[in-house]
Amino acid sequence: MKSIKKLTWLLILTVNIASAQNRYELNSGWVCAPIGSVKVNGEKVSATSWSVKGWMPATVPGTVLTTLLDNKKVPDPFYGMNNEKIPDIYRTGRDHYTYWFVKEFTEKAPQGNEQVWLQFRGVNYSCDIFLNGKKVNNARHHGMFLRQNYNITRLLNSSGPNRLAVIVYPIDPVGNPNGGQGGDGTIARNVSHQYVAGWDWIQPMRDRNTGIWDKVYIERTGAVNIKNPHVVTQVPGVRKPEGTQLPVQIVASAELENPTSTKKDGVLQYEIDGQIVKQAVSLEPGAVKEVALPAFQFNNPKLWWPSGYGPQNLYATRFQFLEDGQTVADEEKVTVGVREIQTEWNAITRSKQVSVNGQKIFIKGGNWIISDAMLRFTDQRFDAEVRYHRDMNLNLIRVWGGALIERPEFFNACDRYGMLVMQDFWMSGDCNGRWVDPMKSEDQWTRRNYPNDHSLFLQSVADQVKLVRNHPSLAIWCGGNEITPPEDILVPMRDSILPALDGTRWFVDYSNSDEMSYNALGGNGDGPYGIQNPVTFWEHRTFPFNSEVGSVGVGDYASLKRFMPMENMQVPQYPSNKVDSVWDYHKYIGYNQYIDPYGAAKDVPDFTKKAQLVNYDQYRALAEGFSNRMWEWYTGFIIWKTQNPWTALRGQMYDYYLDPNACLFGLRNGSEPLHVMCNPTDGMVTIVNNSFEEKRNMMLAVRFYELSGKDSFVTQVFTYVEPSSAKRILSVKELMNKLAKDKGVFLSLQLLNEKKQVISDNFYWWPDATGNYSGLQSMAPATLKVKATPMGKGKIEVTLANAANNPVAFFNRVTLLDAKKKDRVLPVFYSDNYFSVVPGGEKKIIVEYDGAITPAISVEGWNVSSQEIPVNN
Structure with a gap:
């Protein structure tokens, strides 16, 4: 008999769990x-x-x-x-x-x-x-x-x-x-x-x-084995993260296998938030049967939201089969996030728009290959990498089609940190015949029919869908990277397998499909790749839901030393593009032309120091440029790429050893949910609000700082911004050009709330009239007063103060060290980094880490000498 009952302690006591899983x-x-x-x-x-x-x-x-x-x-x-x-x-x-x-x-x-x-x-x-x-x-x-x-x-x-x-x-x-x-x-x-x-x-x-x-x-199980439990949450209407929620519906099922020679009667049940949902079942000998449980109305649930939009509430759910209604033959645990993914066509941008729980989400994503190229996966590494993506203020990870269906442990981390996932299947235009390619041994017609065994591909699709379909983070299925699967794979996958085994997520046939993002501009539907002039991201209109854009990311000198022999520490030459063999082997993309305006690199430490300025500026500009045209030109972007599964020199916000570079912090700044920014072409100061609520009674403070440190105050003005929108406030173009003409200038933008707390802080450095950073090359030194205070296990507060008579303390990196070994601790999570401190200003950085070490903090900057600070109890 079907029933839904309140779980009680008595019920727990009366169930015999001797044969449980x-x-x-x-x-x-x-x-x-x-x-x-x-x-x-x-x-x-x-x-x-x-x-x-x-x-x-x-x-x-x-x-x-x-x-x-x-x-x-x-x-x-x-x-x-x-x-x-x-x-x-x-x-x-x-x-x-x-x-x-x-x-x-x-x-x-x-x-x-x-x-x-x-x-x-x-x-x-x-x-x-x-x-x-x-x-x-x-x-x-x-x-x-x-x-x-x-x-x-x-x-x-x-x-x-x-x-x-x-x-x-x-x-x-x-x-x-x-x-x-x-x-x-x-x-x-x-x-x-x-x-x-x-x-x-x-x-x-x-x-x-x-x-x-x-x-x-x-x-080890009893007479019945539970396999592939499935939980679907249906969330009607337009929701908000806070307040009492209207009911949602849960639809659940599981496969049951009876390997014995006798018929088995019992009850399949699951428990969520103290509620039990049951279904009586009879299994014939040797049978495998999918059993659907009664639909369950879940009142006032705590919803799951993508990062930046609300909390990631999760429910521990337990499926059990009770033989004869009493003895637990098997048990499977599922973590459930109550949410619903929706999509619709945005006629203004001509691209798909993703919603969660009825609220549209501006997609800020990163392309992910795999955690480790040799498949050395750990829960700790998955957690750190996904957390870095959360900390970059991204809300989606696309798992690229030349790799694999990611592991449940990866999805567990995405569930915890609120990262939506776009999961490709195992196709790529490069191998599967989209283009003529002289490197390929077979023609396009032959490659278009890869793999050899289509039945095995479809079998594998069905199995892997069952493996990961319960994760709330999983939002989009994708047929392949830059190409659809062959028709006899695509059609059953799209029309039969996914509807039957999931049916709750958007399926896009390939990663730069017109269905995802109408390609009115021609080309492949993604890019541009490689380093760009930051202005490009603001003024050049690209594909409205861009699945791949960008690709730089050389780390600092400490990062290079981990995998590059000293004899290969040679500065890449520009414009001759002469590159050391190890740099070339590790896939270096040249961007000296963007480093040289800071002064030609003297050696590799100098090269990597200046590269961080380029990295930061590049990814801040990418995030800001797309956000500036949110819902007008774009519904989302996905960076190519945010991480490397080996020691490459391109496309990474942190290196293989989990050491972040300035890309991570530039992207973090530019992708803030509430962010103040300036268009470098017209000087327009703009506020972007990615939340569901109007932001009112904010004060915008605009200041220029000359290279000497002189404060050229511009304005303070109260303002507001509508939900999920960008608002243009004022232009500083004329004054910016005047002040920057000779040596360049700094621009400070801050938003303050009613408590006078800074809620968005953005600091630009503009070149002189020739496009060079001549003033930076001759900046006077600044001395920072630094204090490091423990805040509990694995957490340190670093306070950095700059005297009022100093110049700007420009582009500083805080690093956690093992005080005894003098090595960097990895991974470490910084609330901010590669930041500047204005004259008379103070900056607080929170540092979080795992491990039993004696910590020390090092600080170095563009015009700040390196210093090591003990962590004082």
Whole structure:
């Protein structure tokens, strides 16, 4: 009988949980050996009596290359030119990276109806599996993006250890890494990721990431196994984050499997916020059945919102199957965010517009490749990287199609930090035939039909949709990067698989589709790429929902030293474009022409210091230029790209080691939800409001500072701005040109609230009449008084004060150090950085970190000498 009841302590006490789910990960104690050294079959290898003495410790989850690196069999491919020292699979043949992986584990023999399951979340590319002398999979498994789930109840030893043996074969074909995008393109004949054959931002992964790359689990259940629970939240109307909420509806379902030889009756139920929703179920022997639960009206829920618009409320939800209505046979936990994604066509911009809970959201996004090119994923790294995106005041991450469906742990972080996700499937115009390309080994017609196995692609789509569909952060599905899948993949995916398994999100057929953003200007529908004159972002109209724009990001000298040998620390030459071999190998994009106005770089430390000025200005201008035309020209932008999965020199707001550069803080400033800014072409001071509320009774303060530090006050004026809009206030063009003519000038813009607190702070530096920063090159030094005070575990407040008789203390970086080792602590989260302090001004920076260290703070700036400050208790 269907029922909805209030959960009580009595009910908890009366449920027998003795058989509830027990799952653990097999993530240590693995050993491995190459296929050529193993002369017996899988039945022998998996027998506990057969010796694996002398086998190499293996990293699982991980790739063959990760294991070789961890065992010091190869050099670090991310350092210098080391990747060239590692044999490439295209030249060695596939057997070189075909490996056996063996793991012994203890699992007590099942009792009664208990079942034990072996689960693989990802193997690249194909594998055979053996347990205790028996083959587990009837046919060889293929596909990087297809989970495997095996009932091993009858294969377990009744006592003692069990031995699991897996032979993993690389993709076929492996692709020729000839320097093209995805090499010769044949990598895309597999249902796998394409970047591993090389791209314009990465060198090839020599083993093509062969291995048991994702998690392996053992799960114990009762007679019924819950699989792929699904929760849909329907939020009608236009909502706001605060106040009492009208009811929403929850629709839930789950797959149930009865592997036993007898019929099983029971109850499928889930609990959310103290409420239980139930459905009686009868399962025939050997049946797998999807069960829908009654629709549930959830009163006054706490809603989930994207970052910058409201809180990220989450509910811990538990699905259970109660055999005979009493004994818990299995349990699965799902985290639910109550929200609804909507889209509509904006006729003014001629692009799609995204709404959440009825409120339109101006999309500020970053393109994401993968957390680590060798698939070394950790919860901590996912958390740090996604937090950096939140801290940049972005609200969307696009997972690019040449990589993978991101892992649940990535989506968990996006759920926590309010990052919407646009998830591509595994297609790219470069490999899949959009363009003529002399680097490709096959013609466009052939490449257009990649991969070889369309059925496997569709199977993998269905499986991966089930893996991540419950995450509130997931907002958009995308058929592929710059190309649609072939018709016999696209049509069933769009019209059958996604509607049946999800049906709640926007599906765009490819990343720069006219359906997403009408391409009235011609071209590919994205870009421009590379460094731009900041004015470009304000005055040049690009695609109204731009999926890829921008690409710079050289870090500072400390960042370069982590992966570049000292003999290669050579300043790139301009305009001859002579670049050191290591810089070139790590995909440097030249932008000396934007560095030279600050003075030709004397050495690499000077080059990287000036590069940060360019980085900051570039990404502040990008965010401001798009926001300036919000809802007029644009409904959103997605930066290409915000992070690197290896040690590249382009397209990153922080380096591979999670050390932020000035791109991150320029973007953070320009993307503020409430932001005051100035158009460099017409001098128009504008306020952007990305909230749902009108902002009233704000004071706008405008000041110029000469290079000497003299304050040329302009005005203070009360103002307001409507919700989700940009408001132009006044122009400072004439005065700016006059003051900047000889040496340049600084412009300070501040918004203050009714409590006289600064709620937006923006500081520009303008060049002289020739376009050079001549005044900066001859600035007098400034001395900052710095104090660092602990605010609790892992949190420090840094206060920086500039005396009234000083010039501006320009472009300062605060860095957290380990006081004993003198190394930078990474990752660290700064409330602001690369900031300036005006004469008589003060700046407070909050520094947050994890780890047990003795902290110290270093401060250095353009005209501020480096100093180290102890953290005083």
